[in-house]
Amino acid sequence: MKPARARILDAADQLMRTIGLARATTKEIAREAGCSEAALYKHFASKEDLFLHVLQERLPKLGPLLVELTDEPAGHGVEENLVTVVRQAARFYESTFAIGASLFAEPALLRRHAEGVHALGSGPHHPIDALSRYLRAEREAGRIAPGSDTDAAAALLMGACLQRAFLKAFPGSEPVRPLDEFAPAVARTVFAGLRPQPAG
Incomplete structure (x- = not known):
């Protein structure tokens, strides 16, 4: 299984493309990544921070x-x-x-x-x-x-x-x-x- 950070980026990329950035909540991204919302915030300070990392890395x-x-x-x-x-x-x-x-x-x-x-x-x-x-x-x-x-x-x-x-x-x-x-x-x-x- 991929590390949590990579799964979160993959999930965010997928959800932001399919349902849009507005509807892709951190809770939904965490659920799609198979981790807790708290785990998401260990790697990314905010949804905006996560969005920028998706742009930079995916x-x-x-x-x-x-x-x-x-x-x-x-x-x-x-x-x-x-x-x-x-x-x-x-x-x-x-x-x-x-x-x-x-x-x-x-x-x-x-x-x-x-x-x-x-x-x-x-x-x-x-x-x-x-x-x-x-x-x-x-x-x-x-x-x-x-x-x-x-x-x-x-x-x-x-x-x-x-x-x-x-x-x-x-x-x-x-x-x-x-x-x-x-x-x-x-x-x-x-x-x-x-x-x-x-x-x-």
Whole structure:
């Protein structure tokens, strides 16, 4: 049998995806994991803390990728790096869309969740901020145009990924563009506005 912490994360991931974060109580998560609610709180300070650990440990990794790119921006070409970011961000938002969307049905829970997430130093703005930092590093290295608005470029890329997740989750909508086509197309389009202009 898996350790209690792993079972709790598995149960939380499953319940948050199927019934939504709002309805997945710590009592229900503990019951699904086969442990007591007290045991859950030995490993996680709150449901918000548990949610963040589900994002970090059970879903496609977005934050570490952006940190790695910022620390080592010259590993590949900028456009190739942006394709990698779009692929990972699209997978991340697709995996988290149903979990996060359920919060908006209950404003009081959304407010408590936002307060808890902010207290833990996280929030939905972090991927955009991290991508903008990476793009600023590329701008300083001269690999994107000097006047590039990195905040706008980051918002465009992440917004496209979130919109794709919404369309994929919406019942009866047209099939979304396959990720192998979507990622390079979005990266190429955004990079076209960032590319340094030839001198002269």
